Amino acid sequence: MVYVKDLMELDYFKKNRLTLVAGMNGLKRIVKRPNIAQLMNFNEWMAGGEFLLVNGVGLHLDQTDQLLKLIENAQKGKAACIAFEISDTYLPVIPAEAKDLADQLKLPIFTLSWDVPFGEILNTVYDYIIRKQMEESRILELMQNVLFADINEEYILEQAAFYGFHLETPHCVLIGDCIPDKHHEEIYTYIQRCLHTGFHNSEKAMVMNHNGHIVAFLPEQEHLTETLEHVISQTTTVFPDVHVIFGIGNYYKQLSSYRNSYYEAVSAFRFLQSNQTQNIIFYDDLGLLRLIDDSNQGEKIRTYVYSYLAPLMSSEHTVLIETLDQFQMDNFNISKAAEHLFIHRNTLLQRLEKIYSLLQIDISDYNVRREIMNVMYLRHFI
Helix, strand or coil, rough: CCEHHHHHHHHHHHCCCEEEEHCCCCCCEEEEEEEEEECHHHHHCCCCCCCEECCCCCCCCCHHHHHHHHHHHHHHCCCCCEEEEEEECCCCCHHHEEEEHHEEECCCEEEECCCCCCHHHHHHHHHHHHHHHHHHHHHHHHHHHHHHHCCCCCHHHHHHHHHHHCCCCCEEEEEEEEEECCCHHHHHHHHHHHHHHHHHCCCCCCHHHHHHHHEEECCCCCHHHHHHHHHHHHHHHHHHCCEEEEEECCEECCCCCCCCHHHHHHHHHHHHHCCCCCCCEHHHCCCCCCCCHHHHHHHHHHHHHHHCCCCCCHHHHHHHHHHHHHHHHCCHHHHHHHHHHHCCHHHHHHHHHHHHHHHCCCCCCHHHHHHHHHHHHHHHCC
């Protein structure tokens, strides 16, 4: 992916004094292609993500209302940014009203001198986008080879280093998703961008889409949980109705062991898919599930859980399962469980007596409590 801020760093634009004048908070917009605005209704032909070039010829941009209209149309067309060529004849200056609108829309606006050829700008942007696409394709191939193929470790390390990734240092594998996954491509792109920027101050994260999920190689970081929580916070701010989940495997230094971290991340991710009360879980946090997360054991686990809870599974007793689950999550504290279930304490006591009777258990027995906790834990997992 190419962001607006990436293009600002190109030597060509530094040499030609590409100057940001407004919309600083939009520098993380993704650029997909360059384009030229020659008509005021140019947005009707835009595909989104344009690095938009404007010289103002025939557009009357020296009139502030026309300039504001052009900026609004660029936003409608989902432009990544606008670069205005400044001239005494067509657009002598970007007025404060236009800058304020761009800041409000978080749409970056740049200025260039009139003598910079459009053709050179188009070629520069196109070339950079193509090079980045080739790099991303190569990174995808490298990651897939590490996880799913026999590898020449020395060759992989060398190729990764060429793109700035130091896989000889400890890395862990992350698997991520968003629930629900409508508009998932836009959301995944945003999450990938957050993962890239979240690690830019230390080692870089390698990220790909695989089987409809985000997969990343994350370099060792002391505050990894905080970094991922920030990624989730950023994502849910932009997409409020989305629940983002990350399952993470252990760190490994040997490239050949990354595969272990991947399958550990799969186990953690599977747990989050069934237990959506959490956003992030590490493989080591799965506890006993690490010992039983085996496809050959799945049916045995299911049988154990269902047989234990069978007396509570008739239609007239379904509320009892959720009551027991909340009760054990609150460490068998009646007051807390009643509060979380939004029921009176006496109502909870009546339900619990029914549960004890149906399951034929003595809740004062520590072993009984421990088994209830295990059963409910497994129930969420399966």
